[in-house]
Amino acid sequence: MLGLPAHVRACLFDLDGVLTQTAKVHAAAWKETFDDYLREQAAREGAAFVPFDAVQDYDEYVDGRPREDGVRTFLAARGVRLPEGAPDDPPEAETVNGLGTRKNNLVLRRIREEGVEPYEGSVRFVQAVREAGLRTAVVSSSANCRDVLVAAGIEELFDERIDGVVAHERRLRGKPAPDTYLEAARGLAVKEDAAAVFEDALAGVEAGRAGRFGFVVGVDRVGQAEQLRAHGADVVVRDLAALMESR
Incomplete structure (x- = not known):
């Protein structure tokens, strides 16, 4: 019902443009x-x-x-x-x-x-993911990630947060390097091939592909579906709710 491969055990979400309308x-x-x-x-x-x-x-x-x-x-x-x-x-x-x-x-x-508004379809998808027993993380280059999650009222939906503050503290390279996504997978105790990455940014999709994650979802909010596929997305949707409707 989630539109994801059966081997996926964790979902790693970018923030701006995927979860919240802050892009x-x-x-x-x-x-x-x-x-x-x-x-x-x-x-x-x-x-x-x-x-x-x-x-x-x-x-x-x-x-x-x-x-x-x-x-x-x-x-x-x-x-x-x-x-x-x-x-x-x-x-x-x-x-x-x-x-x-x-x-x-x-x-x-x-x-x-x-203020900050989350995407309603994304919230419904993340809630469904958690109800299905999958673990969740938010992965963002923003140093303001936690403030945005709190303002949007969705902080409690994520088991792990790897943001700009954490990346600086742990000396993780930013996207398009896969370091922050790999760190999120480690924090959730899952291997990268059992995790799905959700990204609207070309650099983020590149990071998901470079990290050899099990599934990379491109979120096309601005009409760049072909570019997202070219940078490594396995599937491209306009909204995460579409994944639940595709199966």
Whole structure:
């Protein structure tokens, strides 16, 4: 009834865009952050301002990655390299950490002002997974993962949480490396081939495939089904509830 292979014993879920409707919040915060920086840079250099694309650039360069990796990856695509700075850099600092702080502040402000809504179909699916006796984990690059889970009222649905804070403490590489998903499987005491990964980000799907997980589900919220399949998804759905309806 879950639409999963019989050998799956645990489900590992990304947060933003899979469980909660926060991917659009992150995309908007990245756009505001990068556009402000790119506009200032263009003015200094007398060049044309080319804005950050909140769909294409977001999907390709920042979605699913740790915050600082997102800054580096996108700016590298624009031929820009900034000094790393320090984790406590203020948001006005022209460093990787400074831009990351600026983006995070914008996300937190939007969450405070707008709240967090989970996807109803995802909540029903996770509840069904737990009722079937499968273990569950949330795997996110966000350092705000727990706050988002609490705000959405779904924290109790997960046996394990591997987020940006845990990844930093345990020195785990971020997606598209499989480290955080592998750590979640270890925490649930299941082998990776007995676990399913649920991801909306191309980097996250790559992580699921690189970790040789038993099943990788791509969640297509923005019309990128073919890209998700190309990056390694075994199946692509618009909503997790569709998995229960497919069997």
